[in-house]
Amino acid sequence: MIYIDNEGITDPHVNLAIEEHCIRHLPAGEDYLLFYINAPSIIIGRNQNTLEEIHQAYIDEHDIQVVRRISGGGAVYHDHGNLNFSFLTDFSKDKLNNFKQFATPIIEVLNEMGVAAEMKGRNDIVVGDKKISGNAQFSSTKRMFNHGTLLLDCDLSQVSRALDVKMTKIQSKGHKSSRSRVANIAEFLDEALSTEAFKEKILDGIFPQSTERRVYRLTDKDWESINALVEEKYGRWEWNYGRSPDFDIQRTRHFAAGIVDFRLKVKRGGTVENVKIYGDFFGQRPIEEIEDALIGVRYHRQDIEAALAGFDLYAYVGDVDRGEFIDLIYGPDEV
Template identity: 55%
Template sequence: MIFIENEGNTNPRLNLALEEYVLRNFDPANDYLLFYINEPSIIIGRNQNTLEEINHQYVEKENIHVVRRISGGGAVYHDNGNLNFSFITNHDGKSLSNFKKFTAPVIKVLQALGLNAELKGRNDIEVDDKKISGTAQFSTGKRMVSHGTLLFDTDLEEVVNALNVKMDKIVSKGHKSVRSRVANISEFLQDAIKIAEFRELLLEGLYEESEPFESYHLTAEEWEGVHQLKAVKYDTWDWNYGKSPKFNIQRSKRFPIGEVDMRIFVEKGHIQDFKIFGDFFGKEPLESLEQLFIGTRYEKEDITTLLKDVDIQEYFGDLPENDFIELVYGADVVE
């Protein structure tokens, strides 16, 4: 395992560019670990509709960064009290969606600090039934990134102010509000420490879990590549917000794998545009699936035939094909 120094950068666009650059360009013979802390920001899941996930007026007023990440899952709020970790490794197919494998060493360190930490639900780390961390994954070829947040001393009121969290998600977790289901790690520690100290304790614990362990500083040439990726991708409106599709049908439902939200534009009985949003985790990019629907008659029989040779679970995880088809067809018109 090689620990990559991010040199104290707190710009979320730069840190996400660094993470992706390492994933795509560093020697696949090694595993990598990355820590970073971001300035106040909202990090949007790969498949989400940004404008519907954020409190746009508040975000603009407070100058909060809005950045889309390459992994699925839901939107999260970051600030200087939030420590982010990222494992960049190879995968054999079995590691995908195996959040237990990649959260285990982090949970072990938290437990050593006296916290009753455990993995719950799809991808959350909780302490005494309070969420203190969410995790997500992304894969490309045989490489993958498994990353997560650790709420250490975050301004939890800002989580509520900056995000538009949908009520069905809160209800599905059995809580009355966002604030009631999240907590900071600092609340559970017997001795007060700063986030910098927590970072070192976590790093020491992870060192013990993976020997040998070394640190690495990027070269000037590698940093140039990171900044270039930031400029052409993470700094752009198209990546962070994307163009809202024209639609006259909306259909959404929360499944065990997460929310699936469809926007479909049907004209003269045929699908002219098709877009899927949500906080689910999938292996394959949605664009190829969405493109299949263009020109298809908006009829259940045609849609079923279209998907005959498509593995829906590659895009959404453990979502039955029949459930997906039922969601696509029979939607209410919302002109």
């Protein structure tokens, strides 16, 4: 495994651009590990409706950056007390949505530090009933990454102030708020650690003293590509917020794979004119392919079934029942 040096950058726009550049352009056949620390920011999941996930006025007042990532999952708050890790590797189906496989090295190091961490639920690392890390994935046909947060000493009061927790998620998980579920790793350590010192402990655990730590340093050519990604994508409102289309119908359901939220605009003649699918689900394929397949289709169950017949839904949204997925589009609202 090769460690990627991000040069201590804390701008979330740049760090997400580094991650995307590396997964798309560094040589295949090698595994890489990237760590980065972001200034106060909210990182939005690829398929989420940004304006429905955040408290915009609070974010503006406190100069919190909002950046969309290319992986699925839910919105998360980052600051200097949060360490982010990303494992970059060749794609294989057995790794897809296998968060435990990637989190295990991190969990083992935390255990060695006296933190009783374990993988639980869909994609969380927890200590007892408290979440200390969430994970997400992005994959192409050849490469993929699994990245996650490590809440060392994050300002947890900002989580509920900056994020708008959806009632769907609260009701389905039986929690009053996301704040009650999270904790800092610092609470379980015998000694205080800076985020940089914590990062070094994790690196020492993953790269033992007997193993040479190979380091990749970004080249001028890498930086040209990274800076272009920031300018053309991560630094733009169109990517981070985007426009939500007008819709007549909204249907939301919480599956084992996560929240799926359909927005449809249906013409007077009964055909689908516009569709947008939001949620914190994970999938390998772009959800826009499902959206495009539904445009122009008659808003009738049989027509919807026919339009989606050739799609492997697992590749787009994860583990969902096809019948229940069609019910969501056409049937009564459910939570």
